[in-house]
Amino acid sequence: MNARRAAVAGAVVTAAVLVWRLRPETPEPGQKGLARGEPRAVGWLATWAPAPPRSTPGRAAAYVWAAPLTAAGVLLGLLSGRTPDVRDGVLIFADARGVGGRMLRWRGFAATTLGHTVIAAGRPSASLLRHELVHVRQAERWGPLFVPLYLAGLIRYGYRQNPFERAAYAAAGHTPT
Numbered sequence: 001m002n003a004r005r006a007a008v009a010g011a012v013v014t015a016a017v018l019v020w021r022l023r024p025e026t027p028e029p030g031q032k033g034l035a036r037g038e039p040r041a042v043g044w045l046a047t048w049a050p051a052p053p054r055s056t057p058g059r060a061a062a063y064v065w066a067a068p069l070t071a072a073g074v075l076l077g078l079l080s081g082r083t084p085d086v087r088d089g090v091l092i093f094a095d096a097r098g099v100g101g102r103m104l105r106w107r108g109f110a111a112t113t114l115g116h117t118v119i120a121a122g123r124p125s126a127s128l129l130r131h132e133l134v135h136v137r138q139a140e141r142w143g144p145l146f147v148p149l150y151l152a153g154l155i156r157y158g159y160r161q162n163p164f165e166r167a168a169y170a171a172a173g174h175t176p177t
Contacts, residue, residue, distance in 0.1 A: 081098045130172040
């Protein structure tokens with residue numbers, strides 16, 4: 001139980017530090033990808049859609065690094081009462097029911113991604129899958145840090161302006177509504 005408390009405390013401290021560190025700065029004139037008053041790191045995150053790892057060791061490392069998130073996603077996916085499909089190395093639980101489906105519908109979301117797991121309220125379109133695959137790649141790069149970083153962006157900028165969401169929407173070819 002002490003390890004759990006330490007992990008939660010670490011996530012809270014990380015989120016608080018990031019919210020403080022990501023406070024607005026004045027961008028240089030004409031700097032691409034930045035909203036007014038946005039730090040450069042946030043502008044970079046908002047335009048960064050990482051490619052999948054190319055090498056076998058790179059793919060293995062990505063799966064291991066994102067494994068804690070994937071485990072949570074698999075658990076939530078299994079609670080959805082659906083059998084997953086596998087596409088692009090990702091488990092996709094479509095037409096989710098149960099806890100996962102109710103949470104998605106309650107919040108008005110079409111899907112959510114946890115590591116290498118996508119849980120969708122309906123049948124995901126090609127555009128939605130492109131969007132969610134960006135989150136998979138982000139989770140591969142950030143691993144267990146992805147959730148606190150994503151939450152820090154959510155707290156600081158809200159859903160529509162969260163840099164992780166902006167990157168995913170841009171890669172999918174649309175903007176958040």
